[in-house]
Amino acid sequence: MWRYVLRRLLQAIPVFIGTTLLIYAMVFALPGDPIQALAGDKPVPENVLAVLRDRYNLNDPLLVQYAKYMWGLFQGDLGENYTGQSVSEMLSGRWAVTAQLAVTAWVFELVLGVLLGIWAGLRRGRFADTLVLSGTTLVIAVPVFVLGYAAQLLFGLHWQIFPTAGTDDGWPMSYLLPGMVLGSLGLSYVARLTRTSLSENLRADYVRTANAKGLSRARVVGRHALRNSLIPVVTYLGVDFGNMMAGAVVTEGIFNLPGIGGQVFESIQLKEGPVVVGAVTLLVLIFLLVNLVVDLLYGVLDPRIRYE
Amino acid sequence: MNVAGLAAVALAASLGLSACGGDDAKASDGTFTVGHSEPDHLMPANTTGSYAFDVITELFDNLMDLTKDGKAVPLAAESVTSDDQKVWTIKVKAGQKFHNGEPVTAQSFADAWNNAAYGPNAMGANDYFSYIKGYEDLNPEDENAKPKADKLSGIEVVDQDTLKVTLNDPFSQFPLLLTYPAYAPMPKAGLKDPKAFDDHPIGNGPYMMDGNWERNKQVKLVAFPGYTGARKPKNKGVTWKSYSSADTAYTDLRAGRIDVLQTIPSAKVPEAKRLLGDRFLARKMSTTDYLGLPVFDKRFANPDLRKAISMAIDRQGVNKAVYNGSYFPADSLIPSIIPGHRANACGELCTYDPAKARQLFDKAGGFSGTLELYFSNAQPTYAQWMRIVANSLRDNLGIKDIQFRQVPASDYFSLLGDRKEKGPYRQNWEADYPSPQNYLENMWGSAGNRMGWKSTEFDDLIAKANKTSDQQQANALYNQAEDVAIREMPMIPLWTWAGEGGRSKRVDNVTITPFSTGLIATEVTVK
Numbered sequence: 069m070w071r072y073v074l075r076r077l078l079q080a081i082p083v084f085i086g087t088t089l090l091i092y093a094m095v096f097a098l099p100g101d102p103i104q105a106l107a108g109d110k111p112v113p114e115n116v117l118a119v120l121r122d123r124y125n126l127n128d129p130l131l132v133q134y135a136k137y138m139w140g141l142f143q144g145d146l147g148e149n150y151t152g153q154s155v156s157e158m159l160s161g162r163w164a165v166t167a168q169l170a171v172t173a174w175v176f177e178l179v180l181g182v183l184l185g186i187w188a189g190l191r192r193g194r195f196a197d198t199l200v201l202s203g204t205t206l207v208i209a210v211p212v213f214v215l216g217y218a219a220q221l222l223f224g225l226h227w228q229i230f231p232t233a234g235t236d237d238g239w240p241m242s243y244l245l246p247g248m249v250l251g252s253l254g255l256s257y258v259a260r261l262t263r264t265s266l267s268e269n270l271r272a273d274y275v276r277t278a279n280a281k282g283l284s285r286a287r288v289v290g291r292h293a294l295r296n297s298l299i300p301v302v303t304y305l306g307v308d309f310g311n312m313m314a315g316a317v318v319t320e321g322i323f324n325l326p327g328i329g330g331q332v333f334e335s336i337q338l339k340e341g342p343v344v345v346g347a348v349t350l351l352v353l354i355f356l357l358v359n360l361v362v363d364l365l366y367g368v369l370d371p372r373i374r375y376e
Numbered sequence: 377m378n379v380a381g382l383a384a385v386a387l388a389a390s391l392g393l394s395a396c397g398g399d400d401a402k403a404s405d406g407t408f409t410v411g412h413s414e415p416d417h418l419m420p421a422n423t424t425g426s427y428a429f430d431v432i433t434e435l436f437d438n439l440m441d442l443t444k445d446g447k448a449v450p451l452a453a454e455s456v457t458s459d460d461q462k463v464w465t466i467k468v469k470a471g472q473k474f475h476n477g478e479p480v481t482a483q484s485f486a487d488a489w490n491n492a493a494y495g496p497n498a499m500g501a502n503d504y505f506s507y508i509k510g511y512e513d514l515n516p517e518d519e520n521a522k523p524k525a526d527k528l529s530g531i532e533v534v535d536q537d538t539l540k541v542t543l544n545d546p547f548s549q550f551p552l553l554l555t556y557p558a559y560a561p562m563p564k565a566g567l568k569d570p571k572a573f574d575d576h577p578i579g580n581g582p583y584m585m586d587g588n589w590e591r592n593k594q595v596k597l598v599a600f601p602g603y604t605g606a607r608k609p610k611n612k613g614v615t616w617k618s619y620s621s622a623d624t625a626y627t628d629l630r631a632g633r634i635d636v637l638q639t640i641p642s643a644k645v646p647e648a649k650r651l652l653g654d655r656f657l658a659r660k661m662s663t664t665d666y667l668g669l670p671v672f673d674k675r676f677a678n679p680d681l682r683k684a685i686s687m688a689i690d691r692q693g694v695n696k697a698v699y700n701g702s703y704f705p706a707d708s709l710i711p712s713i714i715p716g717h718r719a720n721a722c723g724e725l726c727t728y729d730p731a732k733a734r735q736l737f738d739k740a741g742g743f744s745g746t747l748e749l750y751f752s753n754a755q756p757t758y759a760q761w762m763r764i765v766a767n768s769l770r771d772n773l774g775i776k777d778i779q780f781r782q783v784p785a786s787d788y789f790s791l792l793g794d795r796k797e798k799g800p801y802r803q804n805w806e807a808d809y810p811s812p813q814n815y816l817e818n819m820w821g822s823a824g825n826r827m828g829w830k831s832t833e834f835d836d837l838i839a840k841a842n843k844t845s846d847q848q849q850a851n852a853l854y855n856q857a858e859d860v861a862i863r864e865m866p867m868i869p870l871w872t873w874a875g876e877g878g879r880s881k882r883v884d885n886v887t888i889t890p891f892s893t894g895l896i897a898t899e900v901t902v903k
Contacts, residue, residue, distance in 0.1 A: 098786075099784050099787050100784050100785075100787035100790070101787070101790050102786060104790045104793075105787075110424040110808075112503055113495070113502055113506070113515055114519055115495045115515050115516060115519045116498050116502045116503075116515070117519075118520075119496050119497075119498040123498070151417060152574075153591070158591070161591065161592070217623070220627055221627070224631060225627060231633070232624070232628050232631045232633060233619075233624045233627065233633070234633070320620070321624070322623075322624055324618075324619050324621065324624045324625075324628075326592035326618070326620075330592075330620050338786070
C-alpha cells in the first residue's frame with residue numbers, strides 16, 4: 069500500500085507543474101493591462117506605469133514570467149499582487165476562513181446526507197422516501213445564490229438565529245449558515261446516493277444470508293449493507309471537494325467571508341497572475357490529496373480492494 | 377453508524393445552542409461601524425480610490441479642508457497665500473502632533489510630497505503633484521531614463537512652520553488641490569518603512585489606527601487623544617468594515633450589524649426608502665457620465681452632428697428606466713454640487729428635442745457607416761442605458777447600423793488612451809476637488825483630452841482663470857471656457873449620479889458629502 073501512496077504522491081509533481089503553467093498561461097491570455105486597470109479613470113503618468121510593469125515582470129514573455137515565478141516559488145516566495153501585498157500573507161489569512169467553511173459544509177453534507185439517505189433507503193417507497201427525494205430535488209434545482217440570500221434573510225435577518233454575514237462571531241456561529249448553504253447541494257447528492265445504493269444492497273444475496281444467520285437488523289444494515297453502500301458516497305465526497313470550491317466563490321460573497329474563493333474571483337478580474345496561480349495550485353494539491361485519501365478509504369470499506 | 381450518530385447529535389446540539397445565541401445587544405461603547413468596499417492602499421499618496429479616502433480623510437488633517445458646500449478652508453494650515461498664484465506661502469499651524477507624538481512641521485509635508493512625486497516610488501497619486509515645479513526631473517518623459525532628482529525643486533522649507541511652494545504655472549485652484557487626500561503629511565516613521573505605514577498609517581487627524589489594517593475585514597479607528605485641530609470627534613471611534621457584496625452590506629445594515637452604509641444597491645433602493653424612512657440618506661454625487669466623441673475621426677468632425685446626438689438623447693427617460701428616476705440629468709458640463717455650476721448652462725443642447733436634432737443632423741450631412749458605441753463591463757447599467765441611447769439615435773436620427781462594443785473594464789482605458797475607439801464612448805469623472813477646473817481642464821483641455829479636440833480659445837480661458845486669485849472671477853472665466861466646450865460639444869454631458877445610503881437607529885447626525893471628504897465621521901453621534 070505504501071508503494072501505491074508514494075506513486076500517487078510522485079504523480080502529483082507533473083500535475084503541479086502542468087497546472088501552474090496552464091493557469092499562468094490562462095491568466096496571461098486574459099485581455100487588458102492589469103496595471104492600467106489599477107489606475108482606473110484617473111491619470112497615471114507613463115513612467116509610473118513603467119516602474120510597476122517592470123516590478124511585476126509584465127514586460128517579459130509568458131515563459132520568462134513563468135520561470136521567474138517558479139524560481140521564486142522554489143525559494144518559498146509566492147510573489148506579490150499588483151498592489152504590493154505578499155501573496156503568501158494574503159492566502160494564509162484567507163485559508164483559515166475557507167478551511168472552516170469547507171469543513172463545516174463537509175461535515176454537514178456527510179452527516180445529514182448519510183442519515184437522510186439511510187432513513188429513505190430503509191423506507192423505500194414510503195413517506196420518508198418521498199419526502200427525501202422531493203426535498204433534495206428542490207435543493208438541487210435551486211441555484212446556490214438564491215438559497216444563500218434566502219437563508220440569510222430568513223435565518224439571519226428575520227429570526228436572527230445566525231449572524232447575517234462576516235466572521236466576527238468566529239467558528240462555529242459565523243460558519244454554520246454559510247456552511248449549510250454551501251453543503252446543501254452536496255447533501256442532496258449524498259442522501260440520494262446513500263438511499264439508492266443502500267436499498268439495492270438490502271436486496272443483495274449477502275444481506276439475505278446475514279438475515280438468515282439471525283443477525284440483528286442494526287448489525288445487518290450497519291455492518292454489511294451500509295458499509296458497501298458508502299463506496300459511491302465516498303467517491304462523490306472526494307469529487308465534491310472541487311465543486312465546493314466553486315460554490316465557495318458565491319457563498320463567501322453572500323456571507324462576506326474573506327476566503328480563498330472570493331480571492332480567486334477578485335484576482336481573476338484584476339488579472340493578478342501570481343495570486344490566481346498560488347491559490348489555485350494549492351487547491352489542486354489539496355484536491356489531489358483528498359482524492360488519494362478517498363481511494364485509500366475504498367480499501368477500508370471493501371476489504372476485497374487491494375493496492376499495489 | 378455510531379460515529380455518524382454522534383456527529384449528528386453534536387451538530388444538532390450546536391444548532392440548538394445557536395438558536396439562543398442570536399443576541400445583538402451590542403453594548404454601546406461610543407463607536408460605530410460603516411460598511412464599504414475594501415480599500416487598495418491606506419498610504420495617502422498611493423491611492424485615488426474613494427474607499428481608501430473614506431479612511432484616510434479621518435486619519436489625516438490636510439493643510440486645507442472642504443466645507444460641506446465645497447469651499448476650501450484652512451485645517452492644518454494657518455494660512456495659504458499667494459500674490460501671483462504661482463509661488464505659494466503656506467504657514468503650518470504650530471503645536472500639532474502625529475499619532476506617534478512626532479510634531480507636524482513644514483518638513484512633514486515636504487517629505488510626503490517628495491515621496492509621492494518621485495517616479496520610481498510608483499505612487500498611485502503621482503500625477504497630482506505635476507503642478508509643482510521640478511516634477512519633470514522626478515518623472516522623466518523617457519520611461520527608461522533615470523530621474524535627475526528625488527526632491528521637487530519647487531518645494532522649499534523656509535522654517536519649521538513655513539513652506540514655500542513654486543508651481544510650474546499660476547494655479548489659483550491650488551488651495552482646493554491641497555484638500556486632495558494625497559497631499560497629507562507623513563511622519564519620519566512612514567518614510568522609513570512605507571510598507572508598515574500602509575498597514576498602519578500614522579496620521580495627524582482626529583482618529584488613529586486601533587491595531588493594524590485587517591485586510592478584507594476591517595480598519596478600526598479610535599479617537600486620537602492628542603488631537604488639537606478643528607475636527608474633534610463627537611464619538612469614540614469608527615470601524616470601516618469591508619464587504620465584497622453590496623447586497624450583503626445592505627442586509628447587515630437592516631440587521632443592525634453596521635451603522636452607516638453609503639451606497640445601497642440601486643435594485644434595493646425602493647425597498648430601503650420604505651424600510652428605513654428618515655434613516656434613508658439620499659445625496660447628489662460629483663460623478664457625472666459623459667458620451668465622448670472621437671473628434672479625430674472625420675465622421676465626428678462636424679459640431680452640428682455632435683449637437684444632434686446630444687439633443688437626440690432622452691436623459692430623463694434613461695434616468696427613469698435605468699436609475700429609478702433618482703439620477704440628475706445634466707444641464708451643464710459640471711455637476712450642480714460644484715461651486716461654479718450654472719443651472720441650464722447647456723440649454724437646449726442638453727434638452728431632448730428629436731425634431732431639432734434631426735434638423736441639425738441633416739444639416740451636418742448625416743452619418744455614414746457603422747456607429748459603434750463603446751462602454752466597459754464595470755457596471756451592468758452601462759449596457760442598459762447604451763441600448764436606450766442607441767434606440768434614440770436610431771429612431772430620432774435614422775442611424776440604422778449601430779453596434780455595441782462592450783469592453784472588459786481592465787482594457788477600457790488603455791483602449792481609449794490609444795484612441796482605438798471608432799465611435800462614441802462612455803466616460804465619467806468624479807471630482808478630485810470641487811472646482812470647475814478639475815472637470816474642464818482634465819477632460820477638455822487640449823493637453824490631455826481623449827476626443828482629440830483642440831481649441832486655443834478654451835485653453836486660453838482656462839489659463840486665464842488659473843491666474844485669477846478671486847474664486848468668483850475665476851469661476852466666471854471657467855464658465856466662459858465651458859461655453860466654448862458646449863458650443864463645440866466634443867463630449868456630451870449625460871447625468872450626475874445619486875448616492876443612496878442609510879443609517880441604523882444607533883447613530884445620528886450622519887452627513888455624507890459628495891467630495892473626497894465623504895462621510896463626516898467626526899460629527900456622527902452614537903446612542
